[in-house]
Amino acid sequence: GENVEQHPSTLSVQEGDSAVIKCTYSDSASNYFPWYKQELGKRPQLIIDIRSNVGEKKDQRIAVTLNKTAKHFSLHITETQPEDSAVYFCAASTEGSQGNLIFGKGTKLSVKP
Amino acid sequence: GAVVSQHPSWVICKSGTSVKIECRSLDFQATTMFWYRQFPKQSLMLMATSNEGSKATYEQGVEKDKFLINHASLTLSTLTVTSAHPEDSSFYICSAPKGSSGGETQYFGPGTRLLVL
Numbered sequence: 237g238e239n240v241e242q243h244p245s246t247l248s249v250q251e252g253d254s255a256v257i258k259c260t261y262s263d264s265a266s267n268y269f270p271w272y273k274q275e276l277g278k279r280p281q282l283i284i285d286i287r288s289n290v291g292e293k294k295d296q297r298i299a300v301t302l303n304k305t306a307k308h309f310s311l312h313i314t315e316t317q318p319e320d321s322a323v324y325f326c327a328a329s330t331e332g333s334q335g336n337l338i339f340g341k342g343t344k345l346s347v348k349p
Numbered sequence: 350g351a352v353v354s355q356h357p358s359w360v361i362c363k364s365g366t367s368v369k370i371e372c373r374s375l376d377f378q379a380t381t382m383f384w385y386r387q388f389p390k391q392s393l394m395l396m397a398t399s400n401e402g403s404k405a406t407y408e409q410g411v412e413k414d415k416f417l418i419n420h421a422s423l424t425l426s427t428l429t430v431t432s433a434h435p436e437d438s439s440f441y442i443c444s445a446p447k448g449s450s451g452g453e454t455q456y457f458g459p460g461t462r463l464l465v466l
Binding site for chain 1: 381383391392393394395398440442444446454455457458459460462
């Protein structure tokens with residue numbers, strides 16, 4: 237089955253700097269890759285997603301890139317702010333946005349003011 | 350965005366009792382829902398796929414007789430933790446996909462925190 241690896245497990249940056257989180261997946265049939273932000277005790281919130289027919293997607297300060305050949309995708313956050321501090325999870329699905337999600341282990345991002 | 354609710358938001362029970370958790374899609378119909386479990390400081394682990402009108406599909410290592418899933422309608426799935434034990438204490442989260450395979454995404458419920466004493 238699908239296996240999703242996520243790095244780093246923790247990331248600390250200064251406010252205003254960029255943060256990059258990387259994930260790799262094992263199943264070449266995966267075609268949907270969402271990123272979630274989870275604050276302590278709360279539900280995961282979708283922040284951006286990308287489908288396998290696209291190589292890059294951007295939404296304001298957040299961008300995701302996908303390399304299907306290498307089977308990895310990355311989350312880029314620019315101009316980080318203290319409120320970006322949270323745990324971020326990548327995930328993959330072989331059935332688009334309708335299928336079950338296999339999650340990475342998460343990255344705890346701390347943005348220092 | 351769509352709304353998915355869960356009830357209860359938290360529950361404390363004695364070891365050996367059963368606990369039912371409800372997951373509802375409030376403004377859309379969901380023929381499929383997913384149940385995840387999240388232990389402290391860990392990731393979400395898929396437990397099972399709930400299918401309206403048919404049996405649930407369980408992930409490897411998840412006991413179907415212990416975690417009973419019933420997808421009673423197009424807007425409701427329930428997870429019953431039977432004979433709960435302290436090791437079942439966790440954060441249980443459901444999700445429901447909305448829309449066609451070409452668009453939309455999954456919406457997560459707020460989660461249910463279970464503590465078994």
